[in-house]
Amino acid sequence: MLYCRGLARRYLMPSEPRILVIGAIGQIGTVLTSALRAHYGAQAVLATDIKKPAEHEYPFEMLDILNVQRVREIVEDYKINQIYHLAAILSASGEWNPMKTWNVNLNGLLTVLELAKEREIKVFFPSTIAVFGPTTPRAHTPQHTALLPETVYGISKVSGELWCNYYHKRYHVDVRSLRYPGIISYQSMPGGGTTDYAVEIFHEALKTGKYECFLRSDTKLPMLYIDDAIRATLELMEAPAQQIHIRSSYNLAGMSFTPAELSQEIKKHIPDFEISYKPDFRQEIADSWTESIEDNYARSDWGWKPAFDLEKMTFEMLTQLGKVYSNSPK
Numbered sequence: 001m002l003y004c005r006g007l008a009r010r011y012l013m014p015s016e017p018r019i020l021v022i023g024a025i026g027q028i029g030t031v032l033t034s035a036l037r038a039h040y041g042a043q044a045v046l047a048t049d050i051k052k053p054a055e056h057e058y059p060f061e062m063l064d065i066l067n068v069q070r071v072r073e074i075v076e077d078y079k080i081n082q083i084y085h086l087a088a089i090l091s092a093s094g095e096w097n098p099m100k101t102w103n104v105n106l107n108g109l110l111t112v113l114e115l116a117k118e119r120e121i122k123v124f125f126p127s128t129i130a131v132f133g134p135t136t137p138r139a140h141t142p143q144h145t146a147l148l149p150e151t152v153y154g155i156s157k158v159s160g161e162l163w164c165n166y167y168h169k170r171y172h173v174d175v176r177s178l179r180y181p182g183i184i185s186y187q188s189m190p191g192g193g194t195t196d197y198a199v200e201i202f203h204e205a206l207k208t209g210k211y212e213c214f215l216r217s218d219t220k221l222p223m224l225y226i227d228d229a230i231r232a233t234l235e236l237m238e239a240p241a242q243q244i245h246i247r248s249s250y251n252l253a254g255m256s257f258t259p260a261e262l263s264q265e266i267k268k269h270i271p272d273f274e275i276s277y278k279p280d281f282r283q284e285i286a287d288s289w290t291e292s293i294e295d296n297y298a299r300s301d302w303g304w305k306p307a308f309d310l311e312k313m314t315f316e317m318l319t320q321l322g323k324v325y326s327n328s329p330k
Ligand code: NAD
Pocket: 022, 023, 024, 025, 026, 027, 028, 029, 048, 049, 050, 051, 063, 064, 065, 066, 085, 086, 087, 088, 089, 090, 104, 126, 127, 128, 129, 179, 180, 181, 182, 183, 184, 189, 190, 191, 192, 193, 195
């Protein structure tokens, strides 16, 4: 389906960014697309996904990353010169269909990198803490470390990082990447990951006052508030190319906490909040990841610094979602 293609064509100037977001209707894409439109102008950013947007979103096109011919047509028609390639199947959902996950996550990226090589397109590729595995040091995980993940999602993202590095070294593709921690957002729901509890908990705290967590109380994981994630993405993409020394993917840190610690923080605002624990298959995935990240390369190369810690993120989530549920933090 086509939404306002003419508008996009008319307003995009050759010298300006002409941005394609693939997977724009997901947790991060929803917020990133708005931020890119606020930054570069609404008509400079074409949102695409296999899902339709909830509201009218312009410009928007349906696009399956596995339809290589259609991806090429869109890139050519809109004279795209930047791609934010977000489409993926995440860690928990990925385990239900490993071959499909590999196909979408890895072959989808290769389609983007080939087009980037041919047409000198700048690319953003989100990687993840899921690239780490049981042999990776769990605390203060360094940039250069063992990458032996045990999920198909993690395997596809490590491979993706290596292909990004290859396309940069071999073909000079300007591809940039971040290893996002679990992203916590109020604007959109997460889409099938292992860190999803850290968003669901806020909705349930405000709606019902209780939450049954699918991870153990002591499962510490790296997390990042959405505002920090979006700012990091824009800062990385706008940094001068000579400052970008890592072309696989940058470690990125915000905060680390356990479900018990998050629950305690929520209780400061909702004293009657109750949490219970019923770990499922996602516990094994979480146990294979690390608990805190060393992001010194991102800090020194392009000046990364997070603004949100556990306390500030919790207040912000309850305040923003309080408006939705007509409630507010005490
Ligand atoms: P999400 O699941 O919410 O969104 C992904 C989007 O991709 C969905 O809207 C989905 O419809 C779309 N999609 C799936 N298959 C597609 C296909 N074949 N063609 C086109 N679109 C397709 O995921 P998200 O949380 O927004 O994650 C975005 C990116 O960031 C992903 O690459 C993910 O691996 C990465 N990431 C996310 C997190 C997180 O905590 N959310 C953490 C680390 C990395």
